[in-house]
Amino acid sequence: MSHNKTLDNCRFETRAIHEGTDADAWEGATLPPIYQSAAHIHETADSLSRTFAGQSRDHIYMRLSNPTNQHLEQKLAALESGKAAVVTSSGMAAISNACMTLLRAGDEFVASSALFMSTFSLFSNVFKKYGITVRFAHPLKPGEVAAAINEKTRFVYMETITNPGMEIADIRAVADIAHENGIPLLMDNTLASPWLCRPLELGADIVLHSTTKYFSGHGGAMGGVVIDRGEFDWQTEKFEDFSPFAGRDPSLSFLTRMWKEHHVNCGTTPAPFHSYLTAIGLSTLGVRMEKHMANAFTVAGFLKKHPKVNWVNYPGFDDHPCHDTAKSQFGNRGFGTMLTFGLENQEACFTLIDNLKMILNLANLGDCKSLIIHPYSSQYVSFPQEVRDRLADPCLIRFSVGIEHADDICRDLDQALNAIG
Ligand SMILES: Cc1ncc(COP(=O)(O)O)c(C=O)c1O
Incomplete structure (x- = not known):
């Protein structure tokens, strides 16, 4: 054959x-x-x-x-x-x-x-x-x-x-x-x-x-x-x-x-x-990445406007320090599928994660599913305190944007962010 x-x-x-x-x-x-x-x-x-x-x-x-x-x-x-x-x-x-x-x-x-x-x-x-x-x-x-x-x-x-x-x-x-x-x-x-x-x-x-x-x-x-x-x-x-x-x-x-x-x-x-x-x-990397990129752009924009979110780190924003390098190296295909964002404190991060209904709290990234993690209390928890403070931030959430419908991702984030007191 x-x-x-x-x-x-x-x-x-x-x-x-x-x-x-x-x-x-x-x-x-x-x-x-x-x-x-x-x-x-x-x-x-x-x-x-x-x-x-x-x-x-x-x-x-x-x-x-x-x-x-x-x-x-x-x-x-x-x-x-x-x-x-x-x-x-x-x-x-x-x-x-x-x-x-x-x-x-x-x-x-x-x-x-x-x-x-x-x-x-x-x-x-x-x-x-x-x-x-x-x-x-x-x-x-x-x-x-x-x-x-x-x-x-x-x-x-x-x-x-x-x-x-x-x-x-x-x-x-x-x-x-x-x-x-x-x-x-x-x-x-x-x-x-x-x-x-x-x-x-x-x-x-x-x-x-x-x-x-x-x-x-x-x-x-x-x-x-x-x-x-x-x-x-x-x-x-x-x-x-x-x-x-x-x-x-x-x-x-x-x-x-x-x-x-x-x-x-x-x-x-x-x-x-x-x-x-x-x-x-x-075999499906191409179509998945296209959707990941588009969703990351939408989710980053949504988070940036949310009153409970203090900052969003996403290379797709015009004012991001790596925006121009991303554009020249990635040839306008996108800015990656990951972003981080900051909340008031660790308690707010935990409230967000605990109230999510669809987005998964786990230690992985790059899955077709949207994945969230609070690195300071998980991946970095057993690092020496001085190194932990240098490499991680108690207010930081890492988000790997999946390929679900962007509306559903934003809706889940919205209802969980609104649960923060
Ligand atoms: C950038 C990067 N490199 C390497 C690794 C390690 O890969 P693995 O978990 O397959 O050993 C990871 C895991 O998250 C990663 O994010």
């Missing part, structure tokens, strides 16, 4: 559906088969030996590779304009694998001072145990990034849209600074998705995602991905420790090393069922 795979000149929405499909190999099925098998048979001892030696691309054992996971890798590499990808069991597995591939004891790296909480904790607490130093720089101040780089710095790390700050860094400016210093730029593109922004096209070298969010789209799967543009020059003195991984394709030295050293040995492979759900979710 043949499948038309001519995707030349096709737009993102079409490619999100068709990239990576291989109906020939799937007996004509339109969805990727779930290869639920821990290991794969080899007809001869020589075949298994040659595969272990890297002379064949056959599968050996699920922790090393799996056809369903591989389908998702091909799809995601294509959609992010990358050369190759490795999918992982979670977004944090992708982040820790990518960073640990680049870091050795005594190394340093520069990271945005506004990071997702677990990324912050990994960088500032866990890596410290191994003698690794992170230097934080403000995502909107490329000069701070430049000033923080020294001869020990191995990479720069940023988020396309910060969580929960909603800052949008100038990717090209930061990539230029990294490259002037001979180091790669890693971008966590989770909050934007490649529908809104493709950092590899703006100069970044490696893109990471929590695929748990917009890619899967329905809150049913967990996963992550590391995507390599395949253009960074690893054949330099600074990265001479990558030369054993140059193999057949030196441009993929980073991804090869990550796969061999960390993915395989730390066991960060996703279960194929999660990759299957994520691949299906990706």
Whole structure:
């Protein structure tokens, strides 16, 4: 059974559906088969030996590779304009694998001072145990990034849209600074998705995602991905420790090393069922993102006018400090699907959440359902008080705008806000 795979000149929405499909190999099925098998048979001892030696691309054992996971890798590499990808069991597995591939004891790296909480904790607490130093720089101040780089710095790390700050860094400016210093730029593109922004096209070298969010789209799967543009020059003195991984394709030295050293040995492979759900979710990414963007715009405008709301942080507002960067980087496709807003105090935040009838109070984002959380009392509750006060605000609500009808989202928020005394 043949499948038309001519995707030349096709737009993102079409490619999100068709990239990576291989109906020939799937007996004509339109969805990727779930290869639920821990290991794969080899007809001869020589075949298994040659595969272990890297002379064949056959599968050996699920922790090393799996056809369903591989389908998702091909799809995601294509959609992010990358050369190759490795999918992982979670977004944090992708982040820790990518960073640990680049870091050795005594190394340093520069990271945005506004990071997702677990990324912050990994960088500032866990890596410290191994003698690794992170230097934080403000995502909107490329000069701070430049000033923080020294001869020990191995990479720069940023988020396309910060969580929960909603800052949008100038990717090209930061990539230029990294490259002037001979180091790669890693971008966590989770909050934007490649529908809104493709950092590899703006100069970044490696893109990471929590695929748990917009890619899967329905809150049913967990996963992550590391995507390599395949253009960074690893054949330099600074990265001479990558030369054993140059193999057949030196441009993929980073991804090869990550796969061999960390993915395989730390066991960060996703279960194929999660990759299957994520691949299906990706097919509707385009239409979901369009609706998410439109709803976020409407909800932000509604909240801004509400008497119980003190402030709204949403890059779509003309006076938002990142509005112009968002417009130039996102090409008028939108401003993200997340926003934060401020109420009088923590008690008001709790009253709002406790009175919602449809919007869900939970620790996730990027679902088709609208999701709300009070980060100070939840995600940041066990951080040391000084760090907690610096990273979170007791009056702040984070809202991931879903794709329900915008009228219903605003009505639910309105009745819950009006319950605040
Ligand atoms: C920006 C960002 N990066 C990474 C992660 C971690 O992803 P996961 O929960 O899939 O490990 C999250 C989770 O919320 C996130 O928001």
